[in-house]
Amino acid sequence: MKIAVCIKRVPDMDVRFKIAAIGNAVDEAGLKFDMNDFDSWAVEAALQIKDRDAATEVVIVSLGTDAVQETIRKALAMGADRGVELKTDHIPFDGLAIARALAAELKDGGYDLVLFGKQSADSSNGVVGAMVGELLGLPLVTAISKLEISGQKGSAKREIEGGQEFVEFPLPAVLTIDQGLNIARYPALKGIMAAKKKPLEVKPAQLGAQTVTVTQMELPPERAPGRIIGEGVAAVPELVRLLQTEAKVL
């Protein structure tokens, strides 16, 4: 079985962001980047299948500038076999353009499984995996939190509002991964050594037309400062009244 995992390089979310001077993008100066968390669980899922000898090859695909090579190599250090960079001068916002470029790369690859994180931490569109499924004409299951593959069949669990959903699908299939499926491994030091020697192919991304663009970005408004209305039991009635009438949370 051959598995492709599509990963995205995203900024570390644990920082205060600034908007770049052009007004429609984040200022990347000083930001740290890493693999999108959802994507790291997709990589882990693929590697777990490989660890059971159920997969022969795990291929990592990432679209972006040459900086994505670092992220691809992290996945190779975790244990994936080879990487493909679909080179662009920037990652477009248009999910369909990205999906077309990925589908063009994946369609003749002979993959039995194509895995995605369910969304990226930066743009949070959550559409690329689904669009690739559509473009490839393959069964698609999104946001799975449990996965079993046996032979040419798979089953998965999805967390839905107020319950869980169990689904079955034939391979080949496209899946997007939710939190809770697994905990991604750290690249072991031997893996980091080995990653240097693994193939990483660079190809131009076939993005095609981009129809959706970001025109402007704004930071969330500053929160109003808190207010102390009194102390002790005496203040409770007034607090409850304000929570009901002003904050409208009760």
Add this chain to the structure above:
Amino acid sequence: MDDSFYFSEQHLAVRDTVRGFARDHVAPVAAKLDAEGKFLWDNVKGMGELGLLGVPWPEELGGAGLDLTSYIIAIHEMAKVDASHAITISAHTTLGTSPIVKFGNDAQRKRYVPLLASGKVLGGFGLTEPSAGSDAGGTRTRAEKRGDRYIINGSKIFITHGGVGEIFVVTAVTDPSRGTKGISSFILTKPTTDLETAKQIGIGHDESLPAMKGFRAGKKEDKLGWRSSDTRELIFEDVEVPEENRLGNEGEGFTNFMQTLDSGRIGIGALSLGIAEGAYEQALRYASERKQFGKPIADFQGVQFQLSDMATEIEAGRHLVFHAAWLSQHGKPFGKEAAMAKLFCSELAMRATTKAVQIHGGYGYTKDYPVERMMRDAKICEIGEGTSEIQRLVIGRHILRGLTA
């Protein structure tokens, strides 16, 4: 300093792995292990699996096959979160394993290094004795040749992994008439003192290593810091050691351990730097959150200047440590630079942790924050693997040699 020429993308990848492991597996247990003085067995297993217990050794000997800088990064990164974990890596690798890698013959390397590099068992180094500390030439432990074996008698103190470890490189006098040239080193083995735990977690003990009769660990030290690292006495009573366990030729023990200590100083420098940096990061966060007189205390110059001084000294320390590592890795002389890195960073660790406690105020003095542990962990860095006084002697020797040449 990520963009510095000292670091490749691969080095940063190593750092990220250690950083992730330290954040997820070390930070949550460090305070508890410290309070209970318990050895960090569970994490030894995790560190072994990641390759952190044999970073610089070749892959054919079971190591990760990475360079010295990667190894130093691992110690530094771990020490930011917990010094006991960092000294476990350092003492096991530099003191316990490197003498066998560097001075052992092929058979010895193949026999012992894979067990150590994989973290299957822990190693240690027996040098210090009750009357031979800074003056390692004062070694009293005696090894007398009898036929094809040596009989070893004596004791060592303050030995990291003395109890938990199984493979030890130990120095002993083979020829008392020759002073330091009469000291040799030997590989000794014994079962770990934590056999039960070892069986449970599946590492820490190897059946194939002989339990040498008369070789045992003594009492465990109750220490100010590094409390979840295992420090004990080693006792030798008529221990029979086969000749094949001698490391190198007779009389080479002293020069060999001087070399081991030389490179060990870079590691302790990195460990000290890590403690300083960990304390600084804590202080920086606290100062930006803690409000007094209506604003974060970091807005007050009195606090800000302390943070600025810490940051500047840490940056200087990084250059000393990673420059010494770079020199060593490129086969250049590094003895002076290693001693300088160890001296500067260990004293920095004391200054930085003391400041970090001060910035935390009363909270810093409690066990609710990690900075008091870091302050306790810092002190030994000025003592272990050569006191600051000895580092100054080493540096003095180097600079005076330059004058007279």
